[in-house]
Amino acid sequence: MEKIVVKGGQRLTGRVKVEGAKNAVLPIQAAAILASSGNIKLSNVPILSDVTTMNQLLRFLNIKVDFDENKHVLTINAADPVSSEAPLEYVSRMRASMVVLGPLLARTGHAQIALPGGCAIGSRPIDLHLKGLRQLGAVIEQHDGYVEARAEHLIGDHIYLDFPSVGATQNLMMAATFAQGITTIENAASEPEIVDLANMLNKMGARVHGAGTDVIRIQGVNFLHGCEHTVMADRIEAGTFMIAAAITNGDVVVEGAVAKHNTSLIAKLEEMGVTVINQEDGIRVLGTSVLIPTNIKTLPYPGFPTDLQPQMSVLQLLANGTSTLDETIFENRFMHLEELRRMNADFQINGPVAVLNGPTRFSGAEVAASDLRAGAALVLAGLAADGITQVRNLKYIDRGYYHLHQKLQQLGAKIDRIDVEDKFKLAVKPSKNKTNQD
Ligand SMILES: CC(=O)N[C@H]1[C@@H](OP(=O)(O)OP(=O)(O)OC[C@H]2O[C@@H](n3ccc(=O)[nH]c3=O)[C@H](O)[C@@H]2O)O[C@H](CO)[C@@H](O)[C@@H]1O
Numbered sequence: 433m434e435k436i437v438v439k440g441g442q443r444l445t446g447r448v449k450v451e452g453a454k455n456a457v458l459p460i461q462a463a464a465i466l467a468s469s470g471n472i473k474l475s476n477v478p479i480l481s482d483v484t485t486m487n488q489l490l491r492f493l494n495i496k497v498d499f500d501e502n503k504h505v506l507t508i509n510a511a512d513p514v515s516s517e518a519p520l521e522y523v524s525r526m527r528a529s530m531v532v533l534g535p536l537l538a539r540t541g542h543a544q545i546a547l548p549g550g551c552a553i554g555s556r557p558i559d560l561h562l563k564g565l566r567q568l569g570a571v572i573e574q575h576d577g578y579v580e581a582r583a584e585h586l587i588g589d590h591i592y593l594d595f596p597s598v599g600a601t602q603n604l605m606m607a608a609t610f611a612q613g614i615t616t617i618e619n620a621a622s623e624p625e626i627v628d629l630a631n632m633l634n635k636m637g638a639r640v641h642g643a644g645t646d647v648i649r650i651q652g653v654n655f656l657h658g659c660e661h662t663v664m665a666d667r668i669e670a671g672t673f674m675i676a677a678a679i680t681n682g683d684v685v686v687e688g689a690v691a692k693h694n695t696s697l698i699a700k701l702e703e704m705g706v707t708v709i710n711q712e713d714g715i716r717v718l719g720t721s722v723l724i725p726t727n728i729k730t731l732p733y734p735g736f737p738t739d740l741q742p743q744m745s746v747l748q749l750l751a752n753g754t755s756t757l758d759e760t761i762f763e764n765r766f767m768h769l770e771e772l773r774r775m776n777a778d779f780q781i782n783g784p785v786a787v788l789n790g791p792t793r794f795s796g797a798e799v800a801a802s803d804l805r806a807g808a809a810l811v812l813a814g815l816a817a818d819g820i821t822q823v824r825n826l827k828y829i830d831r832g833y834y835h836l837h838q839k840l841q842q843l844g845a846k847i848d849r850i851d852v853e854d855k856f857k858l859a860v861k862p863s864k865n866k867t868n869q870d
């Protein structure tokens with residue numbers, strides 16, 4: 433078992449580079465299923481366990497996948513006949529496996545996917561995905577823990593989403609590329625990752641219009657082919673480093689970060705007294721010694737992203753007074769706060785609202801990540817804490833952050849990733865060499 437160990441108190445300075453976006457590349461990998469000829473060549477692909485899981489799932493579906501990790505280039509070829517079943521083994525490891533439903537159904541007329549169930553942050557139903565696919569003419573049944581969809585032909589329709597679900601919008605957009613006629617998705621999600629997927633689909637020969645707004649129109653085509661595409665920068669990873677800079681009163685340039693993708697975060701950082709400068713090569717964040725409290729509500733894009741809420745709660749807890757956090761997207765996304773209590777945080781949770789009483793003097797403790805962003809939040813709290821913080825359950829952090837500890841190290845953090853077994857072995861058999869325990 434590995435842990436991230438942080439000795440707090442260092443001001444972060446310097447430059448850090450953002451990877452390609454996890455939440456953009458996963459649906460884009462799934463979209464490759466639709467290409468019955470040619471290679472899909474993806475650049476700027478992040479090296480993350482979720483990307484590996486999606487690659488394994490594609491291979492299981494009889495699709496050729498080659499990931500050149502040195503170059504961050506992923507080549508996918510789905511020219512051979514594709515099988516249509518995604519078993520629980522993959523779906524349970526990564527909920528985003530669900531986005532193969534739309535493309536599999538469109539390509540093969542059949543898709544059988546293990547039901548994902550909930551996860552640590554909430555229940556995460558897929559009713560909107562299924563409702564939309566039914567409107568396109570799919571017959572859908574649930575049995576033995578699977579959802580099974582069939583459709584000889586999908587036919588375009590007007591779909592209204594009760595909530596602008598990111599995954600449902602992606603699944604429906606991909607299914608509709610092969611539907612006869614025109615599909616309109618109203619109250620569609622407008623996240624930048626939706627735009628990235630639409631751009632990629634259009635390079636494959638699809639006709640998707642309006643992505644990035646709340647009405648997306650897709651004119652069906654008969655055939656999609658290979659293309660080349662560069663995955664957008666990860667706005668959540670970028671935001672995590674921007675918050676880390678603010679947490680340590682640092683001065684950090686987040687290279688490759690796109691300001692227009694993080695306007696809500698920038699507005700909230702500025703409200704708290706942090707200086708944010710939009711530069712040609714990224715975003716520079718300069719901290720402040722006195723953070724002003726602020727109230728935050730998570731919302732669909734362009735509202736404040738739920739995926740930055742746990743990290744931002746750490747900054748709010750450092751502010752000079754009481755802040756609130758209203759989590760409207762996932763009903764159970766405060767798990768990190770209970771761990772932060774072990775680091776001296778003072779807060780009350782009233783349903784979807786957390787009242788965070790700052791200023792907090794975090795003290796180091798042993799804590800465990802319950803999900804990806806909770807893990808990032810605990811590492812960030814460790815950067816500001818007195819003493820040593822040890823964060824367990826790194827498998828969650830590895831889903832969405834590439835070399836988080838090394839990147840923070842480059843910025844001056846005293847942070848390491850250690851194998852607990854090795855440490856134990858070291859403790860029982862001390863080496864003659866002197867080791868630096870910092
Ligand atoms: C891989 C990926 O891109 N994951 C992101 C995606 O997840 P994901 O696509 O799962 O998120 P959704 O936008 O679908 O979910 C948002 C809300 O809608 C609800 N809902 C969703 C679908 C449905 O059929 N019925 C339903 O009720 C969910 O329970 C949740 O409360 O968007 C979330 C919201 O920005 C982010 O936190 C995730 O990081």
Ligand SMILES: C=C(OP(=O)(O)O)C(=O)O
Nearest residue numbers: 455527528739804805832
């Ligand atoms: C919730 C997240 O991802 P997923 O939807 O893959 O669980 C996330 O990226 O924070």
